[in-house]
Amino acid sequence: MYPWIWRHLPGGTATKAVTALALALGVCALLLFVVFPWMEPRLPFNDVTVGG
Amino acid sequence: MTGGLVVLLFVVYELFVTDVLTDRRQDQLKDELRQGWTAEAEVPAVPRASILGDAFAVLHIPRLGADYEQVVLEGTAEEQLAQGPGHYEGTALPGEQGNVALAGHRVGKGSPFLDLDRLRPGDPIVIETADRWFVYRVLGDPATGDFTTDPSGIPGQQIVRPSDVQVISPTPNGAAEGPPSGAYLTLTTCHPKYSARQRLIIHAGLEGTGLTKTEMPDGPPALRES
Numbered sequence: 001m002y003p004w005i006w007r008h009l010p011g012g013t014a015t016k017a018v019t020a021l022a023l024a025l026g027v028c029a030l031l032l033f034v035v036f037p038w039m040e041p042r043l044p045f046n047d048v049t050v051g052g
Numbered sequence: 053m054t055g056g057l058v059v060l061l062f063v064v065y066e067l068f069v070t071d072v073l074t075d076r077r078q079d080q081l082k083d084e085l086r087q088g089w090t091a092e093a094e095v096p097a098v099p100r101a102s103i104l105g106d107a108f109a110v111l112h113i114p115r116l117g118a119d120y121e122q123v124v125l126e127g128t129a130e131e132q133l134a135q136g137p138g139h140y141e142g143t144a145l146p147g148e149q150g151n152v153a154l155a156g157h158r159v160g161k162g163s164p165f166l167d168l169d170r171l172r173p174g175d176p177i178v179i180e181t182a183d184r185w186f187v188y189r190v191l192g193d194p195a196t197g198d199f200t201t202d203p204s205g206i207p208g209q210q211i212v213r214p215s216d217v218q219v220i221s222p223t224p225n226g227a228a229e230g231p232p233s234g235a236y237l238t239l240t241t242c243h244p245k246y247s248a249r250q251r252l253i254i255h256a257g258l259e260g261t262g263l264t265k266t267e268m269p270d271g272p273p274a275l276r277e278s
Contacts, residue, residue, distance in 0.1 A: 036062055048156060048251070
């Protein structure tokens with residue numbers, strides 16, 4: 001997957017590196033601030049109450 | 053590899069990012085609560101916690117650090133627990149007869165209840181309200197460190213199944229609607245760490261009655277035990 005992305009990025013090596021870094025950061029941000037907060041309450045290891 | 057990286061990132065999120073977010077929220081809540089307390093000219097004798105989501109008290113546990121302070125919110129839904137320990141709706145308020153029941157995260161979200169297993173019989177748990185300090189002490193025998201030999205018959209620490217709601221009854225481990233036999237405090241969190249298979253429960257009893265803040269502006273001596 002990663003070589004495929006690398007080949008399809010435009011520009012020279014420097015431009016590619018910058019774009020790749022931006023892509024990676026974007027994916028991290030998406031996971032941290034959107035996906036994980038959504039997913040977390042659905043996971044079982046966060047229950048701290050009795051009964052509920 | 054990608055899956056592994058995502059899992060790793062999730063662990064980082066759970067252990068660090070949620071801590072940062074919760075700590076920031078706790079600081080904000082603490083400021084708001086303290087300002088509100090100072091601003092209120094007429095402070096009610098019994099703290100109100102009736103509004104879901106309201107911050108209404110500060111929990112101090114000297115054993116877990118002289119600076120251990122957690123703002124407690126009304127309600128135990130994830131929305132409240134992501135901000136700090138939550139007060140089970142319908143349970144007693146600090147100082148009242150019955151059982152003040154609080155739930156908190158063990159790992160992540162500021163991990164307020166991470167080290168509850170370090171509490172020993174006799175350890176103070178102090179609840180600060182608008183105008184009072186309430187000192188609760190972990191049940192059990194402070195001399196031997198045995199949780200199970202409290203005169204009340206209630207253990208200071210127990211590990212139960214998630215369905216065992218009687219731990220937050222008015223008299224801990226008594227009937228859900230039964231009359232309280234005293235003023236208690238119960239803390240619940242998950243057990244073992246990183247799991248939700250069981251619940252770690254701490255029971256404490258109120259020592260005397262509340263101390264007013266006018267008498268004790270810096271808090272009761274129990275706050276400085278550790």
